[in-house]
Amino acid sequence: MARLSYFTSLLVLTVAAMAGAATARAGETPLTFGPMLYEQLDPPFGPTMFRLRDIDHDGFVDVLIAGRDPDDKLMTRRGLGNGHFEPFQTLIAPGFVDWLELEDVDGDGAEDIVAAWRGDVPTLVCYRGIGGGLFEEATVLADVVQAGVGRDPQSVALGDYDQDGDLDIAVCNYIGQSIDLFDNRGALSFERVARVRLATFLGGVAFPRIVAPGDIDGDGDLDLIVNEIGGGRVAVLRNAGGRFSNPREYRAPQIGTERPGIAGMQLVDVDGDGDLDVVCPALLLEITQKIIWFVNDGTGGLSERIVGEGSPSGYVFSVHLADLDDDGDLDALSGAALPGTIAVGRCTAAGDFNFEIDIALQFGQLIRHLDAVDVDGDCDLDLVGIDGPGRTLFTRRNTTPQAGCGGGVAAADAPTPSRSGTVRVKPIREIVPRSDRNGDGVFDASDIAAWLAEGAGR
Amino acid sequence: MNRRATFASCVWVLAMGASVAAQCPSEGDCRKPHAAPGCDMPDCCRIVCDANPLCCELTWDQACADQAIDACEGIACPETGSCIEAHATPGCSEYQCCDLVSTIDGWCSYASWDEICARLASEVCGTGACPIEVTGAIDEGEPCYDRLNDGWGIGYPSGRIAVSCGMHMKGRVVAGGPRDLEWFALDAPSRRRLRVTLDAEFPVELQYLRGDSEGPNDVKWLIGPALCSGTLMLNFMADQGVSSLLLGVGNGDASMRNGLDCDEIDPDNPPLPDDPPPLMLFGPHWSARLECLAIGDIDGNGVVGPQDLAILLNAWGTLPPEGAFDPRLQDADLDGNGVISAPDIAILLDSW
Numbered sequence: 001m002a003r004l005s006y007f008t009s010l011l012v013l014t015v016a017a018m019a020g021a022a023t024a025r026a027g028e029t030p031l032t033f034g035p036m037l038y039e040q041l042d043p044p045f046g047p048t049m050f051r052l053r054d055i056d057h058d059g060f061v062d063v064l065i066a067g068r069d070p071d072d073k074l075m076t077r078r079g080l081g082n083g084h085f086e087p088f089q090t091l092i093a094p095g096f097v098d099w100l101e102l103e104d105v106d107g108d109g110a111e112d113i114v115a116a117w118r119g120d121v122p123t124l125v126c127y128r129g130i131g132g133g134l135f136e137e138a139t140v141l142a143d144v145v146q147a148g149v150g151r152d153p154q155s156v157a158l159g160d161y162d163q164d165g166d167l168d169i170a171v172c173n174y175i176g177q178s179i180d181l182f183d184n185r186g187a188l189s190f191e192r193v194a195r196v197r198l199a200t201f202l203g204g205v206a207f208p209r210i211v212a213p214g215d216i217d218g219d220g221d222l223d224l225i226v227n228e229i230g231g232g233r234v235a236v237l238r239n240a241g242g243r244f245s246n247p248r249e250y251r252a253p254q255i256g257t258e259r260p261g262i263a264g265m266q267l268v269d270v271d272g273d274g275d276l277d278v279v280c281p282a283l284l285l286e287i288t289q290k291i292i293w294f295v296n297d298g299t300g301g302l303s304e305r306i307v308g309e310g311s312p313s314g315y316v317f318s319v320h321l322a323d324l325d326d327d328g329d330l331d332a333l334s335g336a337a338l339p340g341t342i343a344v345g346r347c348t349a350a351g352d353f354n355f356e357i358d359i360a361l362q363f364g365q366l367i368r369h370l371d372a373v374d375v376d377g378d379c380d381l382d383l384v385g386i387d388g389p390g391r392t393l394f395t396r397r398n399t400t401p402q403a404g405c406g407g408g409v410a411a412a413d414a415p416t417p418s419r420s421g422t423v424r425v426k427p428i429r430e431i432v433p434r435s436d437r438n439g440d441g442v443f444d445a446s447d448i449a450a451w452l453a454e455g456a457g458r
Numbered sequence: 459m460n461r462r463a464t465f466a467s468c469v470w471v472l473a474m475g476a477s478v479a480a481q482c483p484s485e486g487d488c489r490k491p492h493a494a495p496g497c498d499m500p501d502c503c504r505i506v507c508d509a510n511p512l513c514c515e516l517t518w519d520q521a522c523a524d525q526a527i528d529a530c531e532g533i534a535c536p537e538t539g540s541c542i543e544a545h546a547t548p549g550c551s552e553y554q555c556c557d558l559v560s561t562i563d564g565w566c567s568y569a570s571w572d573e574i575c576a577r578l579a580s581e582v583c584g585t586g587a588c589p590i591e592v593t594g595a596i597d598e599g600e601p602c603y604d605r606l607n608d609g610w611g612i613g614y615p616s617g618r619i620a621v622s623c624g625m626h627m628k629g630r631v632v633a634g635g636p637r638d639l640e641w642f643a644l645d646a647p648s649r650r651r652l653r654v655t656l657d658a659e660f661p662v663e664l665q666y667l668r669g670d671s672e673g674p675n676d677v678k679w680l681i682g683p684a685l686c687s688g689t690l691m692l693n694f695m696a697d698q699g700v701s702s703l704l705l706g707v708g709n710g711d712a713s714m715r716n717g718l719d720c721d722e723i724d725p726d727n728p729p730l731p732d733d734p735p736p737l738m739l740f741g742p743h744w745s746a747r748l749e750c751l752a753i754g755d756i757d758g759n760g761v762v763g764p765q766d767l768a769i770l771l772n773a774w775g776t777l778p779p780e781g782a783f784d785p786r787l788q789d790a791d792l793d794g795n796g797v798i799s800a801p802d803i804a805i806l807l808d809s810w
Contacts, residue, residue, distance in 0.1 A: 203605070
């Protein structure tokens with residue numbers, strides 16, 4: 001009874017197994033996951049994204065969480081190996097942090113956190129790793145005056161863009177509508193060497209949110225790929241000897257009668273042809289949500305665009321492709337808002353972009369970020385995500401039977417779903433403001449995507 | 459008696475108003491009490507004194523300072539810091555410049571005076587109006603409240619201005635709602651050399667965009683010549699296929715979305731009686747002439763000759779594969795393949 005009550009209050013509603021579970025193709029098992037495990041994060045922290053890494057080297061994946069916190073914090077949590085994460089370290093961040101990355105930028109052998117403080121005085125910072133999974137408080141790498149950080153830096157991307165042996169930083173400026181490149185000069189000294197403006201041809205505002213590094217044209221260096229929420233486009237900045245081209249902008253395809261808003265982005269080789277493709281959630285005013293595959297033609301061109309199934313409800317905001325059943329193709333996780341929805345789509349054929357939705361679970365309000373990592377050591381990929389407004393980190397352990405993974409049964413302890421708190425769901429499409437947020441003269445899906453990205457429900 | 463009282467009241471109110479006006483701005487930080495009436499931030503001073511005239515009549519006491527802190531959030535002119543240097547606080551020290559820049563770019567008054575604010579200040583502050591005289595040009599035919607030639611840069615279908623060689627056009631742009639851009643269609647079956655001659659009363663953002671409405675699109679170049687810097691003459695190559703020249707308000711750093719309103723009345727959406735008058739920090743007019751040059755006329759002097767050949771030979775070799783392209787440099791890549799080589803000479807000689 002207590003358990004029933006727990007799940008009633010916690011998870012709210014399982015829509016699920018829409019048609020998929022009953023109609024899996026011959027010889028293929030529907031994807032299944034264990035019960036939702038979750039951690040309620042202390043308010044007023046509102047998580048925006050996370051990175052999963054074993055930072056304390058204890059064999060279990062830990063989590064570093066970026067977020068918006070009027071009390072000036074970002075946090076790490078230690079993975080227990082059973083899908084739960086306990087508080088580990090809280091760091092000071094005087095400014096919202098929408099994104100963080102974890103790499104050894106100072107070359108001392110320990111991984112460091114690189115992040116950007118948003119706010120009135122945008123600041124690029126590094127939290128130096130000091131071993132044992134712990135980090136120093138922030139060292140300022142650049143600010144408005146020093147090296148010129150742009151307006152509203154919402155994401156960072158690390159890579160050796162000039163191939164000089166150290167990690168440089170690309171910063172995506174949401175309000176500034178630009179990408180800044182900071183060159184690593186050693187000893188945590190960074191200099192801005194380029195600013196590339198995005199979508200200058202738009203009458204509205206492009207609102208670039210995520211910048212990600214990848215060798216999209218296969219020439220051996222790291223290019224930069226950006227999603228533009230307001231512009232409904234993906235921009236590719238090609239690297240040539242450490243200098244970046246003006247962006248080439250690929251428009252999201254028309255789906256039905258509308259152009260989608262694209263709040264998220266993942267670089268992944270969808271078709272296994274050896275090059276990086278781009279996958280985005282396709283937020284639509286229509287009820288059924290989609291995901292888009294921008295197909296790499298092998299030279300970095302993304303003109304071909306293919307639409308697949310996303311969340312069957314809400315407004316899709318995040319997407320992550322991973323092989324969840326170890327059958328060699330990529331399945332699709334998509335997260336939506338209003339209501340919060342987590343959809344698990346099973347790929348119906350290798351290299352294809354068709355998905356059967358095996359699970360569609362309503363949870364929280366806005367699933368801002370999803371990932372698939374083996375958190376319990378049973379060698380299959382588990383689902384980890386965050387609900388921003390609900391201030392929740394959640395995990396679902398993969399229980400899909402699959403070859404080579406012990407049948408998908410974790411070796412770690414059974415789940416212990418005993419956290420307090422509730423996650424509420426509102427029937428909520430009505431609360432979306434019908435405002436032209438990107439200023440392009442119309443209200444459409446891009447405006448909803450931007451509204452969600454900027455902090456709906458906070 | 460009653461009439462006398464009314465008259466006296468009117469005199470008092472007028473005197474009061476004049477006094478308030480006279481005290482804004484005055485010496486003294488608006489957010490701190492000081493003995494003298496009024497304070498140093500004109501807009502904030504007026505707001506506080508409108509609500510509490512004693513702040514401008516007697517002294518700027520703690521109550522006035524408290525009210526300023528409550529009521530003047532976001533008003534940061536003047537503030538400490540040079541207007542032409544980036545600093546981490548909003549606003550800058552020269553009121554007129556601070557107010558002008560902040561009106562164009564709100565970030566500068568509520569967040570921080572970053573390098574974009576500083577450069578904008580250096581470009582527009584102290585620059586007077588630069589009206590242009592245009593005769594004999596064809597009007598673009600777009601009321602400034604409408605968006606008829608904004609290409610695929612806005613959320614609903616719009617057109618582009620069809621131009622042909624020798625065409626001289628004029629028009630007006632505005633900054634917001636959505637940002638007004640003039641899209642000139644330069645579509646052509648082959649690569650060609652064009653010259654645009656541009657005059658404008660506003661800070662110009664001029665860019666050359668390749669690709670059609672479905673994309674992909676890329677801006678080959680974007681320039682923001684200084685305000686009131688006179689006629690801009692640009693000799694550039696237009697690529698094969700669909701491409702457009704885009705004119706709007708902005709500079710090399712950012713597009714401007716405020717400060718240049720439409721002053722025509724939209725019959726479908728007329729202004730309300732209480733609406734403020736249109737804000738026009740600059741003139742809205744532009745004039746553009748488009749000419750077609752011989753593709754080999756690299757220096758744009760009207761003749762394809764030895765000078766063009768010399769330019770081509772000096773530029774011999776592979777161009778930087780990526781990076782910003784400045785159309786103000788001479789473009790000798792006649793076939794557009796990124797390499798200055800024998801085929802370019804052949805094209806040049808063909809147009810000798």
